Amino acid sequence: MQPETVGIMANPYIGIYFISIIFMVIGMIVGGVLKSRMNKYASIANSSGLTGAEVAQRMLRDNGIFDVKVTSVQGFLTDHYNPANKTVNLSPYVYQTASVMAAAVAAHEVGHAVQHATGYQWLKMRSALVPIVKIGSGMVLQLVLIAGILLVNTFPGLLLGGICLFGATTLFSLITLPVEVDASRRGLAWINQSGVTTGEEYKMAKDGLRWAAMTYFVAAIQSLATLLYYIMIFAGRSRELISEKCELEYGD
Numbered sequence: 001m002q003p004e005t006v007g008i009m010a011n012p013y014i015g016i017y018f019i020s021i022i023f024m025v026i027g028m029i030v031g032g033v034l035k036s037r038m039n040k041y042a043s044i045a046n047s048s049g050l051t052g053a054e055v056a057q058r059m060l061r062d063n064g065i066f067d068v069k070v071t072s073v074q075g076f077l078t079d080h081y082n083p084a085n086k087t088v089n090l091s092p093y094v095y096q097t098a099s100v101m102a103a104a105v106a107a108h109e110v111g112h113a114v115q116h117a118t119g120y121q122w123l124k125m126r127s128a129l130v131p132i133v134k135i136g137s138g139m140v141l142q143l144v145l146i147a148g149i150l151l152v153n154t155f156p157g158l159l160l161g162g163i164c165l166f167g168a169t170t171l172f173s174l175i176t177l178p179v180e181v182d183a184s185r186r187g188l189a190w191i192n193q194s195g196v197t198t199g200e201e202y203k204m205a206k207d208g209l210r211w212a213a214m215t216y217f218v219a220a221i222q223s224l225a226t227l228l229y230y231i232m233i234f235a236g237r238s239r240e241l242i243s244e245k246c247e248l249e250y251g252d
């Protein structure tokens with residue numbers, strides 16, 4: 001066994017902490033840039049003078065969608081589309097103001113509503129994974145993984161089960177990427193062709209949404225790195241067990 005593998009096996013948590021800290025820092029940097037860009041674009045009025053709520057309503061109507069409601073929810077950057085009750089939920093700022101940022105965010109959320117109405121495949125797949133992810137994203141999974149590492153010699157199935165559940169959450173975060181990129185593409189196309197944003201404003205809207213997508217990208221890569229690390233622990237431990245067994249059986 002190579003020395004570095006021994007180090008990881010001696011304390012598997014070090015690697016997990018390492019991955020968490022690195023991605024926490026990257027996440028903070030990307031989140032910081034996103035906030036500062038969005039704050040900047042929030043102070044620039046869009047050419048149409050339409051508020052986020054009006055942008056959302058018009059884009060829905062232009063796409064022939066009449067059964068989706070536009071509502072306001074608390075918070076900053078809390079905007080989301082809820083397919084369960086067909087609502088475009090906009091943060092108070094986005095809902096009320098006629099800025100470039102508000103138009104971009106509102107159009108992005110309606111992009112999700114359009115995906116839902118047109119049966120966009122990646123959104124369907126993402127929705128199908130929601131129940132599994134609900135089990136897999138909380139404390140229960142963390143406990144299963146910790147216990148799985150501790151008991152890997154006596155009960156390797158536990159870590160394997162934890163890895164499968166975690167794998168589903170990783171898959172979810174990867175499928176989220178095309179869903180987010182596509183919603184932005186639909187939103188940007190609409191605000192461009194409808195003249196909500198023009199010239200420089202459009203570039204700003206595009207830039208803001210690109211940074212929003214970047215946060216999903218970082219989360220997906222973090223999830224993938226963590227998953228691979230758990231697989232490495234499991235594979236390393238299995239290899240070790242096999243060689244121990246061989247030594248016992250053949251005295252090799």
Ligand SMILES: [Zn+2]
Nearest residue numbers: 108112180183
């Ligand atoms: Zn989105």
